Amino acid sequence: QLQLVESGGGSVHPGGSLRLSCTHSQYNLHSFDIGWFRQAPGKEREGVACINRNREITYADSVKGRFTISGESAKNTVDLQMNSLKSEDTGTYYCAVDPLCGLLPDRVLTWAQGTQVTVSS
Numbered sequence: 001q002l003q004l005v006e007s008g009g010g011s012v013h014p015g016g017s018l019r020l021s022c023t024h025s026q027y028n029l030h031s032f033d034i035g036w037f038r039q040a041p042g043k044e045r046e047g048v049a050c051i052n053r054n055r056e057i058t059y060a061d062s063v064k065g066r067f068t069i070s071g072e073s074a075k076n077t078v079d080l081q082m083n084s085l086k087s088e089d090t091g092t093y094y095c096a097v098d099p100l101c102g103l104l105p106d107r108v109l110t111w112a113q114g115t116q117v118t119v120s121s
Helices: none
Strands: 005-008 009-012 020-021 036-041 046-051 058-060 066-074 075-081 091-097 117-118
Touching: 005 075, 005 117, 009 066, 020 036, 020 117, 036 075, 046 066, 046 075, 058 066, 075 091
Parallel strands: 009 117
Antiparallel strands: 005 020, 020 075, 036 046, 036 091, 046 058, 066 075, 091 117
């Protein structure tokens, strides 16, 4: 099973920025469709952004213009740069193998362990 590993996350004030990174020690991540998802307390998990093997990108409407997903070939990572963060962006963020970049949690094949993002004044 493909075991994804995340890094990044933390606590920031509203308007701040954070960068999350997803990688795997053996497999080339860019051979997969990799998505970022999040889950806020008491809410269902939702898709945030995805990049497929052809480097085509999909964003949820709620993060368009603020978040940027990118595939970093030299580092074998898929990164999520999050700018202009809002309190409603708070939650646990997961990278995942997301076939066809549907941003649908039920179709995800493999989840990383999750990393906490807290946006609070």
